[in-house]
Amino acid sequence: MTILSVIKMLNDETSAQRSLEYLLNTTKIQDKESLVSVYEEIFDIGVDKMAMTIGQVIERRGIEIGIKKGRQEGKQEGKQEGRQEGRQEGKNEARNEFALRLLKEKSKLEFIVKVTGLSIDELNKLQKHAQ
Numbered sequence: 001m002t003i004l005s006v007i008k009m010l011n012d013e014t015s016a017q018r019s020l021e022y023l024l025n026t027t028k029i030q031d032k033e034s035l036v037s038v039y040e041e042i043f044d045i046g047v048d049k050m051a052m053t054i055g056q057v058i059e060r061r062g063i064e065i066g067i068k069k070g071r072q073e074g075k076q077e078g079k080q081e082g083r084q085e086g087r088q089e090g091k092n093e094a095r096n097e098f099a100l101r102l103l104k105e106k107s108k109l110e111f112i113v114k115v116t117g118l119s120i121d122e123l124n125k126l127q128k129h130a131q
Contacts, residue, residue, distance in 0.1 A: 099123060100130050 099116045109120055118126070 096126055099126060103127055 095116050095118070099112055099118055102112045102115070103123065103126075109123060112118070112123060113120060116123075
């Protein structure tokens with residue numbers, strides 16, 4: 001369906017052209033297909049309610065776009081948080097493995113605490129879980 005065929009569906013071509021121009025100038029609808037689909041939705045409801053319906057359709061589209069953008073941003077934030085958590089878990093795991101190796105080599109607890117940053121309690125728990 002073309003914009004011209006949508007215009008012909010209206011009784012008054014001048015008001016249809018004006019409303020199309022208004023939409024093109026005041027909204028962020030960038031392609032003709034989106035504009036035609038907006039008009040198709042409007043005509044399903046009736047021309048007499050067009051002004052209110054245009055606003056409702058545009059508002060609903062804006063909400064849909066906002067939700068989609070919000071989901072994309074949420075996914076990005078989730079990925080970043082996941083990477084950060086993964087890195088931290090990897091560091092903790094490496095630190096714990098290093099501490100276990102030092103414990104197996106019979107290093108002094110004070111030395112292991114100093115080089116790993118773990119407490120004596122954490123070292124004891126780690127050693128119990130390893131056995």
